[in-house]
Every structure is written in structure tokens, then in C-alpha cells.
Amino acid sequence: MASKGTVKWFNASKGFGFIETGEDDTDVFAHFSEIEMEGYKTLKEGQEVEFDLEDGEKGPKAAKIREAV
Numbered sequence: 410m411a412s413k414g415t416v417k418w419f420n421a422s423k424g425f426g427f428i429e430t431g432e433d434d435t436d437v438f439a440h441f442s443e444i445e446m447e448g449y450k451t452l453k454e455g456q457e458v459e460f461d462l463e464d465g466e467k468g469p470k471a472a473k474i475r476e477a478v
Contacts, residue, residue: 411459412437413477419452426452428460428471437462438470445475 417436419426424441437460441450452458452474459478460471 412462412471413457413459414471416452416454416456416458418454421449421451424450428452428458428474435469438465438468439474440470443470443472443474445473 412430414428414430414437416439417427417429419439421441426439427436428439429436439452439460443460444450444452457477458471458474459476460474463470463472
């Protein structure tokens with residue numbers, strides 16, 4: 410099942426950032442390699458996204474990040 414969230418911040422030069430889900434205080438790690446959108450693989454602060462939630466080495470991470478519909 411897909412989770413929804415809002416991009417908290419994303420550093421395009423480093424290729425990662427975090428997504429807020431609003432479910433709790435835990436932010437979800439977002440890496441550029443998981444972005445499934447056309448064009449340059451980046452996210453904008455405040456952008457609404459959908460993603461699959463996975464367990465990463467250091468906490469929750471987003472997979473298959475796409476624009477929310």
C-alpha cells in the first residue's frame with residue numbers, strides 16, 4: 410500500500426532529503442534513485458508525493474517515489 414507525504418527538504422546536489430508523513434514525528438529518507446518521475450530526479454520542498462515505505466539501515470526510507478494524485 411502506498412504512503413503519502415510532503416517533501417520536508419531535498420538537497421539536489423547531494424541527491425537526498427526527507428518526506429514528512431504526518432502520521433508521527435518520524436521523517437522518511439528519500440534518495441534520488443527512488444524517484445519515478447519524468448525529467449531531472451529531484452523533489453521540491455512542500456511537494457505532495459506517494460511512495461512505498463521500506464525499512465532502511467537507519468530507519469524508514471521511501472521507495473518508488475511518485476507525484477501524488
